[in-house]
Amino acid sequence: MRCRSGWWSPGGGRRTYPWGADLLVTVPGFSDLLGNRLDLYDRVVWFDDVVHLGNTAALSAGVLLLSGAAAAPLWLRLGVAVAAGLTLSLAWELWELVAFVTRSAESSTAYADTLGDLALGWLGAVLAAGLVRAPEGTSGPAAHLPRRETVET
Secondary structure (H helix, E strand, O other), X not given: OOOOOOOOOXXXXXXXXXXXXXXXXXXXXXXXXXXXXXXXXXXXXXXXXXXXXXXXXXXXXXXXHHHOHHHOXXXXXXXXXXHHHHHHHHHHHHHHHHHOHHHOHHHHOHHHHHHHHHHHHHHHHHHHHHHOOOOOOOXXXXXXXXXXXXXXX
């Protein structure tokens, strides 16, 4: 599909490239590679936990920005962030299982580690939903939600 309006936009119109979202989606892969290259997973006890929390928060924030849900109310941001964050955390854990766990001495402790990593991923997604908020007046899914009417008595 060729887009003549600059950066791809489903509604048409010209948009700038989402550099912030690009960075948020790229950092997790880089941090994992760097952690493996510097042997931080084995040398620093808490590094794996920080990576799972931070990477899921970054990925969830990137999804919020790319989907336009950053302009939505908190409950909708929370739903998008948790759905994306837990799905991506699960994919990450399945990859770890296939790539590392089945071929290592860690297989006896892998279950507890996986549950802890998924819990940290959930927490990272919730943090992203709370921290990522588009400025007021920004278009996005929130603009299409029905407005609540207040009734004065």
